[in-house]
Amino acid sequence: MKLDATDLRYVTSDEFRVLTAVEMGSKNHEVVPLSLIVQISGLRNGGINKLVGSLAKRNLISRVQNAKYDGYRLTYGGYDYLAMRALSKRDSMHSVGNQIGVGKESDIYIVADAEGNEMVLKLHRLGRVSFRAIKSKRDYLGKRKSASWLYMSRLSAQKEWAFMKILSEHGFPVPKPIDQARHCILMSFIDAYPLRQVSEVENPGKLYSQLMDVIVRFAQAGLIHGDYNEFNILIKREDGEPIVIDFPQMVSTSHENAEWYFNRDVECIRTFFKRRFRYESSLYPRFRKVIEESGETGFKLDVAVEASGFGRKEMKVLEEVSFFYLILWPSLKLIFAVHGSCKGYRRT
Numbered sequence: 033m034k035l036d037a038t039d040l041r042y043v044t045s046d047e048f049r050v051l052t053a054v055e056m057g058s059k060n061h062e063v064v065p066l067s068l069i070v071q072i073s074g075l076r077n078g079g080i081n082k083l084v085g086s087l088a089k090r091n092l093i094s095r096v097q098n099a100k101y102d103g104y105r106l107t108y109g110g111y112d113y114l115a116m117r118a119l120s121k122r123d124s125m126h127s128v129g130n131q132i133g134v135g136k137e138s139d140i141y142i143v144a145d146a147e148g149n150e151m152v153l154k155l156h157r158l159g160r161v162s163f164r165a166i167k168s169k170r171d172y173l174g175k176r177k178s179a180s181w182l183y184m185s186r187l188s189a190q191k192e193w194a195f196m197k198i199l200s201e202h203g204f205p206v207p208k209p210i211d212q213a214r215h216c217i218l219m220s221f222i223d224a225y226p227l228r229q230v231s232e233v234e235n236p237g238k239l240y241s242q243l244m245d246v247i248v249r250f251a252q253a254g255l256i257h258g259d260y261n262e263f264n265i266l267i268k269r270e271d272g273e274p275i276v277i278d279f280p281q282m283v284s285t286s287h288e289n290a291e292w293y294f295n296r297d298v299e300c301i302r303t304f305f306k307r308r309f310r311y312e313s314s315l316y317p318r319f320r321k322v323i324e325e326s327g328e329t330g331f332k333l334d335v336a337v338e339a340s341g342f343g344r345k346e347m348k349v350l351e352e353v354s355f356f357y358l359i360l361w362p363s364l365k366l367i368f369a370v371h372g373s374c375k376g377y378r379r380t
């Protein structure tokens with residue numbers, strides 16, 4: 033989806049009120065009836081048709097004809113707009129540049145502040161694959177019956193933000209978190225190539241042990257990345273040092289499947305190094321040993337994240353969704369791929 037920064041300036045204050053009203057109404061209505069938009073926005077009924085019309089024309093909301101009533105729904109475009117407006121009001125971000133990544137769960141843009149310093153804007157997009165599939169199975173939303181993708185994308189961004197902040201504060205090689213709003217995270221731009229694109233390195237053994245060392249340091253701090261692979265490791269152009277990204281699926285080492293997640297992260301690196309660099313080592317971290325050695329004394333970042341406001345409950349909701357995205361969906365994808373019906377799927 034294209035983000036149009038110029039659009040940021042061309043939404044009138046009345047249109048903004050209507051857009052915000054649709055967002056608020058979405059908390060308990062899948063389709064927000066016009067009467068509720070009128071009520072929340074406090075605008076006279078007369079002008080409202082024109083306002084919703086112009087917002088719908090720009091794809092910030094969409095009109096939905098429901099069996100019971102007609103109404104409007106906030107689109108990703110509208111949600112993007114609200115988040116970017118919040119970031120630009122706070123002077124965190126000034127302009128939007130090129131899109132540099134399309135993930136299965138995010139869009140990544142280069143943006144800049146007023147001085148022209150480049151940053152990265154990550155817009156979380158849960159629900160792009162198929163939220164309906166998980167929603168139908170279990171009630172993840174509790175009383176919240178609607179706006180699932182808005183809510184999940186925001187939770188995912190909040191989780192990533194909480195982790196990025198704490199990891200960055202504790203000296204882990206991660207991007208610097210700058211700001212967060214709704215489903216968006218603003219972070220430092222890393223001038224790098226994803227490891228996936230690197231065909232040769234000077235010293236594979238050195239990089240291998242640096243990457244394993246990060247896994248061990250994560251675990252000593254009580255954390256497991258959970259999606260530690262060549263797509264989520266960036267190699268800096270400047271000095272070849274690795275930077276780790278993408279944290280919405282991080283789990284605590286006290287999670288019931290912690291060892292499994294840990295081993296999978298380790299295996300991803302081993303397999304990649306074998307294939308890409310023909311590098312193999314008998315040395316690799318073992319979960320139990322790392323946990324035993326780190327003991328109870330270390331500062332536990334999983335506990336710190338929880339204290340930062342991203343609580344156990346939110347974590348649980350996301351974990352269940354991550355289970356879908358990281359385990360169930362890839363398996364389904366594999367089955368589809370075997371049958372040749374899932375072409376064009378790109379992993380990031």
Ligand code: ADP
Nearest residue numbers: 133135136137138140152207220221222278380
């Ligand atoms: P997803 O959750 O969709 O996988 P990621 O956080 O992994 O999203 O980002 C997707 C891609 O965007 C990465 O593989 C990388 O190429 C690019 N990217 C993400 N964050 C940054 C950053 N801070 N600096 C430079 N490139 C980035």
Ligand code: MG
Nearest residue numbers: 263264278380
């Ligand atoms: Mg990724």
